[in-house]
Amino acid sequence: MKTLFYIVLILCASQFYGQKSNDTVALSDLKRHLNILASDAMEGRETGTPGIEKAAVYLETEFKRLGLRPGNGENFRQEYVTPEENLNACNIIAQIEGNTHPNEYVVVSAHYDHLGMYNGIIYNGADDDGSGTTALLAIAESLMRLKKMGKGPERTVVFIAFSGEEKGLWGSSYFSDHPTLPLDKVSCDINIDMIGRIDPDRTTPDRNHYVFIVGQSRLSSETSKILNTLNSKTQRLTLDEKFDHKKDPNRIYYRSDHYNFAKKGVPVVFFYDGMLGGDYHEPTDDIELIDWEIYHKRCNFILDFTMSLANRENLLKRDLKE
Numbered sequence: 001m002k003t004l005f006y007i008v009l010i011l012c013a014s015q016f017y018g019q020k021s022n023d024t025v026a027l028s029d030l031k032r033h034l035n036i037l038a039s040d041a042m043e044g045r046e047t048g049t050p051g052i053e054k055a056a057v058y059l060e061t062e063f064k065r066l067g068l069r070p071g072n073g074e075n076f077r078q079e080y081v082t083p084e085e086n087l088n089a090c091n092i093i094a095q096i097e098g099n100t101h102p103n104e105y106v107v108v109s110a111h112y113d114h115l116g117m118y119n120g121i122i123y124n125g126a127d128d129d130g131s132g133t134t135a136l137l138a139i140a141e142s143l144m145r146l147k148k149m150g151k152g153p154e155r156t157v158v159f160i161a162f163s164g165e166e167k168g169l170w171g172s173s174y175f176s177d178h179p180t181l182p183l184d185k186v187s188c189d190i191n192i193d194m195i196g197r198i199d200p201d202r203t204t205p206d207r208n209h210y211v212f213i214v215g216q217s218r219l220s221s222e223t224s225k226i227l228n229t230l231n232s233k234t235q236r237l238t239l240d241e242k243f244d245h246k247k248d249p250n251r252i253y254y255r256s257d258h259y260n261f262a263k264k265g266v267p268v269v270f271f272y273d274g275m276l277g278g279d280y281h282e283p284t285d286d287i288e289l290i291d292w293e294i295y296h297k298r299c300n301f302i303l304d305f306t307m308s309l310a311n312r313e314n315l316l317k318r319d320l321k322e
């Protein structure tokens, strides 16, 4: 009886802290990575500066520590020269080998660059896109835990942290022209750019459980169905499709790295919190404004979605034209 009591106690404690449950993203991982990536030490992570180099080293070190394989031959880095200013820059690519379809892929991407510093003020970009970069690391950690238990993905999952996004989607543009894997074998690019905040302008009752999804209706008729079925069984978020509308005046579909995959015909889904005003591209985009509860829910949903694409029978059909 006493043993049973202790087992129940341990189970309750692990549930309460949500730290290392095997099939969820750990909140502690999100906090740890974002505290580092959005710190002043990274100097705003502007492409081509020493600040972003610190972030690149951090990403490489973490992917290595977690046991992921380099995604560019022997290297985690895909180096390129920026189209303006001829600066050296790099994307960081890491992957987890699929069990049964190692030569088919699901890409999970986020940009790790931000705006840098102006007049001595650091733009930390905690939400943009510290939140997406952190999500890559935390989701990778969850997948590695699953793999160690024999429940790893059936297709290869490739994590790509792009640089140069804020300058004009440079890193993803270079990658889509020099891919490290065959793009016709990529089921989907799941792009994460800003998922850590609740938009202060959102006043609907779902403000604590929504996420915008963009791009899902453009190239594959299967994507929306998979997202909605999964959501109804898991997080039950409002999957807001407002920015997916072809006449969206903000042109959100064209404004982050997934668009360079879509241009090559790869189905995409972009996850986004909808922050257009407030602290967007302001030095106030700091970690204190992250809403951990909704951020954590969104990460768990993206983890589940990644696994469902990695483990379903087929690659997403490319049956729609934009």
Ligand SMILES: [Zn+2]
Pocket: 111, 128, 129, 165, 193, 194, 256
């Ligand atoms: Zn961004």
